[in-house]
Amino acid sequence: MPSFGIGLLGCGRISENHLRGYRHGDGLGDLGEIVALCDVNETLLEQQGTKHQVTTRYRRLEDLVADDRVDVVTVLTPPDVRTGVVIPLLEAGKHVLVEKPFAHTLAEAKEMVAAAEACDRLLAVNQNYRWRADTLKLKELVDAGAIGEVLGMHQLHAMWRDEGPGWRRTTDYLALAVMAVHWLDRFRWLARDEGASVYAATRSTGLLQSQGEDWAAVTVRFRNGVIAHMTEDWCSASRHKADTFLVDGTKGSLVAEGKLVTRYGRDNGDEQVHDAAGDFAASFAHSMQVLLEAIASGTEPSISGRDNLNTMALLDGAYRSAEAGEVVHLAHNGRPAAAPSERSLGVANVGR
Template sequence: MKQFNIAIVGCGNISRMHFDAYLPHPERIRVVAVCDTDAERMNNICKKYEVAQGFTSLEEMIAKAEWEIGVVCTPTNVRRQVVDTLASAGKHVFVEKPFADSYADAQHMVNTCAQAHVSLAVNQNFRYHYPFDVARGLVTDGEIGRVVNVIHQDLMFRQDVGWRTQLKRHAMAVMGVHWFDGFRHLLDDEAVSLVSETRSSPAIQCVGETEANTFVNFKKGALVSYIESFSSPVSKTETFVLGETGAIILNYAGTSLYKLDDRSRPQKQWENPYRGSHKPEATFTGLDLFLTALEQGKESENSGRDNLKTVALLDSAYRSAEERRAVVFNEGVPA
């Protein structure tokens, strides 16, 4: 097993999850450098996590430190510029989600990395932190027959601070990007059409939306209904995957399998090993998947090219809400 040297770009709050994910795995990952335009923030991270080299310039970090992969934890509005710089320097890229603010920006970054012959992957950690991957296996094994309906609700009271509150895209950009990707992963399928409505509650101080209702039709016939709320006094996140012969119920705690011929109790249940304080391990799983693909010379299943279809769903949900119309897809890409 090869050990990879990585550098983290951006020392904000999300970077701490990456350190918590990587430090328990020194045999696989070695964080050798960080950079942030805020020198105090960068120095605090270096001290807290004992990183030898810290920089306030990405170009300086590229020139003066030895590393192979850049982990991008910057705000989305500067991500395109950062990925362009990393690709031109021949660095592989593992980027936080949402991958980009728009489908056009995401496509640009995928093209840039392809032209530079570097690999690009996205930290869609909710494939594991939320048990989508377990449910995918059950669906693939035919445990509930053909999926006909997925009902997902994500209710919470969430007041963000900082740069996120100033963006026009809020609740779905923060959480919907996880769920849209999870639906794709769970169903192993792509969208045919989508319609969405958004609202903003005065209970939350932000520029963008706090509420969203979205319906997505998938190619193999599943209908997904997704409700997001950042203003709910009650917190509840749950997913019902309804098939022709049974159902799968997911939440952060785990997964339950039900059959139509015995509806009184779950046939099987699985605890989620990535729940709660174990969340950082889901980020390590995503990066390790990327590293393994690099070693094998193939494209990772969480590649930027794959994630274009997740960004397409997110971007199209906002476009549907703004234009008050359905968006149609061709092979997961807006037609």
């Protein structure tokens, strides 16, 4: 298998997880190597370049684009800086891994998918929570039939999250786009189907310095009957962060909390506790590994941009529902998200 040259565009907060994850522990092994960094912010560029010993550092996108050693670029810019950097990279022949949320809008996401297909390049989205240790365990148990058919899911995520200066303070799309997009994608991953309708209610409480929504509830009804509900709360006065996920099935339930996943059977006493501890940075390397293997084998990665149009359609539907105060029905011609081993092409939801 070839070893790919990787460039990182954006040396802000999340670059640390990519730099650490790609290189440390098992990392990417022989699959790929970070060969260049790029950021318009020279201080961050120098800081991350020095810390992680990457000597090629660019301040201009054009210079990264022109570097022939770079085969694949990880885009770590804020969500509203996407098409303007991703499309030139694709046109220059680079494959691209984009951080979540895939795009600021569903229309921009579609534009990038079309560009990737026109350029015959692979475009993937870092939905790394699919590879977080608890989700890996949940997926393994659900796919093995440990709880029978999935009936419904609940996600409760509550914390105090007052952001410092930066794009999270000024964006109109906050709790849903920044955090809950992980849960929407996980709902799809475990339901193994696409959303039929979505209802959401959001509010901006004014308690935080950020202006976007900081309290949100979303209900998704999937075509196969699965109902998934989430609460994403950034301004809770509770003293500990709540992150609880529950899946009910015909034969049992799964609860993920902290580093444990517990399976409950329908008989009292039928309980199994599974360890779900893991290095979070490894989930970032996992996304890159999935993309590099897909490039090498000429297949569609399970986290492809086209697959992610279905996650973006849920996010877009939630915002439209919250604005209109109505259920949003999602048109689509899709098929379920691919299992990791299948790496098959997910056909996009064509909802607005």
